[in-house]
Amino acid sequence: MGKPFLKNNLNKAIFIILLLGLVVNVFYLSKTPYNVRSHDVDGHIHYIEHLAKNYDFPHNCWECDQAPFYYILAAAIYKVSVLFGISDKGEIYHILQVFSVFLFSIFSAVSILILKTVFFENKQKEIKNTGLLKNFIFFLTSSLFVFWPTNIMHSVRITNDILFYVFYSSVILFLIRWLDGNDNKNLYFSILFSFLAFITKAHGLLAFVLVGICIIFSFIIDEKRSEKFKFYFKSAGILLIVFLIGIIGSRVGARIIDKIKGQKQKENYLVVNMSGLNNGLFVENKVRNYAYFDAKTFLTEPYVSTWDDKYGRQYFWNFLLKNSLFGEFFFNGAIAENIAIGISALSLMMIFWIVGIMLFSVKESLKNNFVLKVNAILLLSVFMAFRIILSINGDFRFILPILISLCSFVGIGILEYRRRGLKNLEYIGYGISISFIILSLLFFTFAVFLQK
Numbered sequence: 122m123g124k125p126f127l128k129n130n131l132n133k134a135i136f137i138i139l140l141l142g143l144v145v146n147v148f149y150l151s152k153t154p155y156n157v158r159s160h161d162v163d164g165h166i167h168y169i170e171h172l173a174k175n176y177d178f179p180h181n182c183w184e185c186d187q188a189p190f191y192y193i194l195a196a197a198i199y200k201v202s203v204l205f206g207i208s209d210k211g212e213i214y215h216i217l218q219v220f221s222v223f224l225f226s227i228f229s230a231v232s233i234l235i236l237k238t239v240f241f242e243n244k245q246k247e248i249k250n251t252g253l254l255k256n257f258i259f260f261l262t263s264s265l266f267v268f269w270p271t272n273i274m275h276s277v278r279i280t281n282d283i284l285f286y287v288f289y290s291s292v293i294l295f296l297i298r299w300l301d302g303n304d305n306k307n308l309y310f311s312i313l314f315s316f317l318a319f320i321t322k323a324h325g326l327l328a329f330v331l332v333g334i335c336i337i338f339s340f341i342i343d344e345k346r347s348e349k350f351k352f353y354f355k356s357a358g359i360l361l362i363v364f365l366i367g368i369i370g371s372r373v374g375a376r377i378i379d380k381i382k383g384q385k386q387k388e389n390y391l392v393v394n395m396s397g398l399n400n401g402l403f404v405e406n407k408v409r410n411y412a413y414f415d416a417k418t419f420l421t422e423p424y425v426s427t428w429d430d431k432y433g434r435q436y437f438w439n440f441l442l443k444n445s446l447f448g449e450f451f452f453n454g455a456i457a458e459n460i461a462i463g464i465s466a467l468s469l470m471m472i473f474w475i476v477g478i479m480l481f482s483v484k485e486s487l488k489n490n491f492v493l494k495v496n497a498i499l500l501l502s503v504f505m506a507f508r509i510i511l512s513i514n515g516d517f518r519f520i521l522p523i524l525i526s527l528c529s530f531v532g533i534g535i536l537e538y539r540r541r542g543l544k545n546l547e548y549i550g551y552g553i554s555i556s557f558i559i560l561s562l563l564f565f566t567f568a569v570f571l572q573k
Contacts, residue, residue, distance in 0.1 A: 142267035146276040155214040172196035188371040191281035225276040262532040288318035319367035406512040423461035457568035478534040497526035
């Protein structure tokens with residue numbers, strides 16, 4: 122009786138969280154036109170419209186070098202809308218936003234399944250012997266993820282980012298299941314979703330890197346690796362072959378061929394539109410820009426700007442953390458600004474609280490929840506490398522799936538502090554998380570929903 126009861130309640134919890142998240146996203150959609158708090162939306166729309174009208178990929182435009190899969194799907198929706206007699210472009214763009222909300226709901230569902238796998242199907246020491254407490258922690262961390270401010274903001278954007286999140290999060294899910302249960306089909310699913318992520322966005326390359334690291338890690342810790350050497354060799358070979366196919370499907374291959382033929386190329390493979398960026402976006406690239414955190418600015422300025430040094434953009438950690446909450450956008454209203462500062466303070470407390478438990482469990486930290494930790498390190502490292510190499514701040518949307526790891530660490534941290542008898546720190550974890558969720562919902566209420 123116990124297990125069916127637990128399973129039914131978990132399924133209800135997942136449904137409730139997703140439904141509440143969908144309600145918030147739909148409300149946000151009702152207040153957010155396609156070109157508000159968005160990125161390069163005109164470039165994305167140009168790609169979609171060209172593909173829908175000409176059945177061919179566009180050339181010489183802002184987003185032309187993007188991988189094609191999202192645009193193929195979006196162009197199909199655009200074409201079907203026209204066939205159904207919808208001629209107003211504003212209505213079609215709204216339909217594309219609805220499509221984004223649909224995709225983001227799938228991303229949220231996969232992310233919640235990851236949390237479910239971590240807290241209920243994981244056999245590691247960090248999360249054993251906690252009883253029904255895990256139910257509450259699962260609900261808490263899932264809500265933290267769904268109502269994270271930038272997640273709500275991303276849910277309605279016309280962009281290939283969201284479909285990339287769907288596939289990349291699926292890679293994480295199947296890798297966790299593979300490492301924990303050794304069911305090899307989960308590994309092959311992770312390779313498949315890596316391919317889909319890559320033909321959706323060039324950042325999908327990171328999915329292949331994540332899978333490769335996990336294969337190497339599994340080989341190293343596998344006591345039967347000599348017997349299973351053939352399997353690991355075959356898996357690595359499949360990963361490489363699928364990656365090479367993905368190069369062609371992601372349009373990176375087309376750019377390489379053009380380069381070989383001597384045809385004109387964009388100057389930078391990391392940012393193909395590098396030459397079109399305004400010089401005002403570039404920042405200093407000294408050690409102090411990475412070593413120093415301007416706590417005063419972070420806790421007194423509600424938002425961050427990519428243009429104005431006043432808001433802390435010169436400091437890597439200031440920009441990253443603030444951008445992870447509200448993007449690079451400003452919202453009207455003194456109440457919203459005060460709430461935003463409160464959210465910023467809570468996010469900083471959360472980071473220090475998580476680092477604390479990582480230090481406590483340093484001996485166990487490599488093996489336990491390996492995929493989630495590598496995901497966080499990989500995305501953060503790439504984000505920092507991007508900043509160092511190009512001297513420009515990247516937007517958090519490029520590494521948004523790091524929130525899956527962060528929210529998981531909150532739940533794992535609560536359980537670990539409890540296991541060590543550090544009840545005050547356990548309760549602080551509850552307080553930070555619950556307060557963060559409440560303030561996030563209040564922020565959108567005053568910053569968006571009540572705005573005329």
